[in-house]
Every structure is written in C-alpha cells, then in structure tokens.
Amino acid sequence: MLSIEKGAARLQRDDVLAGFKKLLPISVFVVIFGVAFGLAAVQTGLDEVSILSMSTLVFAGASQFAVLKLWGTQVPLVPLMVTVFAVNARHLLMGATLYPWLRELPRAKRYGVMLVVSDANWAMAMQAFARGEAGLGLVLGGGLALWSTWILGTWLGLYFGSAIRDPVSLGLDMVMGCFLLAMVIGGQKNLRILVIWCVAAASSLLAYWYLPENSHVVVGALAGGILGAFWVEKKIEH
Amino acid sequence: MNIETTGHGPLIIVAVMALVTLATRWGGVFIMSFVPIGYRVQLFISAMSGSVLVALLTPLAVAGDNGARLALLSTAVVMLLVKKPLPAIAAGIVAAALVRAF
Numbered sequence: 001m002l003s004i005e006k007g008a009a010r011l012q013r014d015d016v017l018a019g020f021k022k023l024l025p026i027s028v029f030v031v032i033f034g035v036a037f038g039l040a041a042v043q044t045g046l047d048e049v050s051i052l053s054m055s056t057l058v059f060a061g062a063s064q065f066a067v068l069k070l071w072g073t074q075v076p077l078v079p080l081m082v083t084v085f086a087v088n089a090r091h092l093l094m095g096a097t098l099y100p101w102l103r104e105l106p107r108a109k110r111y112g113v114m115l116v117v118s119d120a121n122w123a124m125a126m127q128a129f130a131r132g133e134a135g136l137g138l139v140l141g142g143g144l145a146l147w148s149t150w151i152l153g154t155w156l157g158l159y160f161g162s163a164i165r166d167p168v169s170l171g172l173d174m175v176m177g178c179f180l181l182a183m184v185i186g187g188q189k190n191l192r193i194l195v196i197w198c199v200a201a202a203s204s205l206l207a208y209w210y211l212p213e214n215s216h217v218v219v220g221a222l223a224g225g226i227l228g229a230f231w232v233e234k235k236i237e238h
Numbered sequence: 239m240n241i242e243t244t245g246h247g248p249l250i251i252v253a254v255m256a257l258v259t260l261a262t263r264w265g266g267v268f269i270m271s272f273v274p275i276g277y278r279v280q281l282f283i284s285a286m287s288g289s290v291l292v293a294l295l296t297p298l299a300v301a302g303d304n305g306a307r308l309a310l311l312s313t314a315v316v317m318l319l320v321k322k323p324l325p326a327i328a329a330g331i332v333a334a335a336l337v338r339a340f
Contacts, residue, residue, distance in 0.1 A: 095266025220293025228285020
C-alpha cells in the first residue's frame with residue numbers, strides 16, 4: 001500500500017543534484033543509445049538539425065526509433081501521431097503514479113518535473129517513494145541527466161556513429177531492460193504483488209500478440225492496476 | 239495527410255512528435271488532478287506502478303533472442319541474491335554478450 005510520507009514530496013536543489021548523480025551511471029549507457037539513434041537517423045536520411053531537435057524536444061528514444069521506420073519522402077501525419085502516442089502512452093500512467101507526490105507542488109513545478117520523466121528516473125523515484133524517501137529529485141535531477149546524455153549521444157552519433165557499430169552483440173541493448181528489471185525486483189514483494197505482476201505480464205503478452213502494435217504496456221499496466229484496486233491488502237495487525 | 243521530408247517538413251514532424259509526447263507526459267497528471275485520491279485509487283496506483291515495468295519487460299523476454307532472455311534471467315537471479323542493482327545489471331549485459339558471442 002503506498003503511503004505518502006511527510007517530506008517525500010520534497011524538491012530542493014540538493015534533491016535534484018542528488019538525483020542527477022544517482023542517474024549518471026545509467027546515463028552513460030544512454031549516451032550509447034543516443035549514438036545508435038543519431039547513426040540510425042543519419043542513415044535514414046534526416047538532416048542534423050532535425051535529428052538534434054528531435055532528441056532535445058521529444059526525448060523519448062523508443063518513439064524516435066519508431067518514427068525512423070515511418071520515414072520516407074513523406075511521413076503520414078495520422079500514423080505518425082498514433083505511433084508516437086502509443087509508444088509514449090506509458091508516460092500517462094507514470095504521471096498518474098507520481099501524482100500523489102506531485103500534487104504537493106505548485107502547478108508550474110508539477111508540470112515542469114514531468115517534462116523530463118522517463119522510464120529509468122521514474123522507476124528509481126517510485127522505489128524511493130516505496131521506502132518512504134523523497135523521490136521527485138530523482139525524477140527531475142535524474143531526468144536532466146538522462147536528457148542531457150541523450151542529446152550528447154545523439155550528437156556524437158552524427159559524427160562517430162560507426163564507432164559502436166554493433167551494440168547488440170555487446171549486450172548493450174539490454175542495459176535499460178536489466179536496469180528496469182532490477183528496479184522491479186528490488187521493490188516490495190509478496191504473494192498479492194506477484195499475482196498482480198503475473199496478470200500484468202500475461203495481459204501484456206496477449207496484447208503484444210493480438211492487439212494493435214505498442215498497446216501492450218498500457219494494457220498490462222492497467223490490468224495489474226485494476227486487479228490491485230479490487231484486491232484489498234490485509235491490514236497488518238500491530 | 240502527408241508531411242514532406244524536405245524543406246521545413248522534418249521540423250514540422252519533430253514539432254508534432256514533441257507535442258504528442260508532451261501530451262503523454264502531462265496528460266496523466268492533468269487527469270489525476272480531477273480524481274479524488276481515495277483508498278482504492280491508491281491501491282490502483284501502487285499496483286499499476288510495478289505492472290508498467292512488468293508489462294514493458296515481458297514481451298522483451300518472450301519475443302527476444304536467447305541473449306535477451308538470459309540477460310534478464312541473470313539480472314533477476316543476481317538481484318534476488320545480492321540485492322544491488324549494479325552487479326545485477328552487469329551480470330545481465332555479460333550474459334547477453336556471451337550468449338551472442340557463441
């Protein structure tokens with residue numbers, strides 16, 4: 001059961017700096033993904049200004065790679081919007097899960113923090129909240145670390161993309177997956193949560209196979225969430 | 239409707255992507271500001287937060303190659319044993335690299 005500890009919604013300069021430092025190790029790998037994106041974008045035929053402005057303004061790697069697949073002499077507007085929305089729809093859920101803490105902030109800060117929300121900093125923040133610690137500094141500071149290294153990597157990819165020709169054979173494509181899995185396993189575990197995860201996993205797979213592309217994250221997450229809402233935890237007797 | 243990828247076209251595409259992505263980053267918070275955070279909503283949120291990652295990772299493991307599968311398995315095992323993320327992630331990457339090298 002999530003409980004909102006006093007002070008967990010804190011967002012001081014120190015929290016942001018600590019969050020930045022905490023996400024720096026994983027950001028090193030974000031540079032590599034950025035290089036891979038920069039190279040793929042050049043090979044797809046995008047110009048440098050478009051590539052750099054995309055990484056800076058969009059800052060959502062999976063959707064950026066997905067758009068490269070749509071790229072031709074023309075890009076159809078509706079499929080473009082649908083693809084980007086579907087791949088990034090998990091941000092909606094992340095925003096919702098952060099809301100109990102974000103609502104303690106003034107509106108401008110609340111939406112400012114959300115500008116840089118991404119998988120890794122969100123997952124770390126949720127873990128911090130689960131321990132009753134402050135987490136919004138991880139979202140903002142960590143997000144700034146991920147954002148700046150994503151842009152740096154993209155820029156390097158324009159010129160030195162061929163330097164890491166094959167990140168897949170080095171296992172580097174698995175860094176983010178393994179990081180997120182470590183976050184999942186590092187969290188609270190009990191029978192109720194394991195069953196919720198199994199339902200989320202099964203729904204996600206069914207959606208992956210049978211529903212429109214890119215719907216699986218939202219379907220799985222909602223299935224797990226709905227089960228959790230109706231399966232009330234037993235109160236712990238003190 | 240199509241956007242040309244010449245002239246200002248690419249920048250229009252980037253702008254569309256940026257706006258749609260921003261809507262996903264802001265939308266969840268915006269919608270939640272109309273929802274009273276009761277007990278059941280809190281249960282929903284806390285169950286959903288782990289489920290997002292599980293739903294993201296499951297197809298990666300099932301549809302991925304053996305390198306991806308063994309990477310995730312190694313990370314899971316090391317994380318359960320050592321309870322530290324960095325060794326767990328390192329184990330996963332090494333496992334993927336080894337499987338793909340042979």
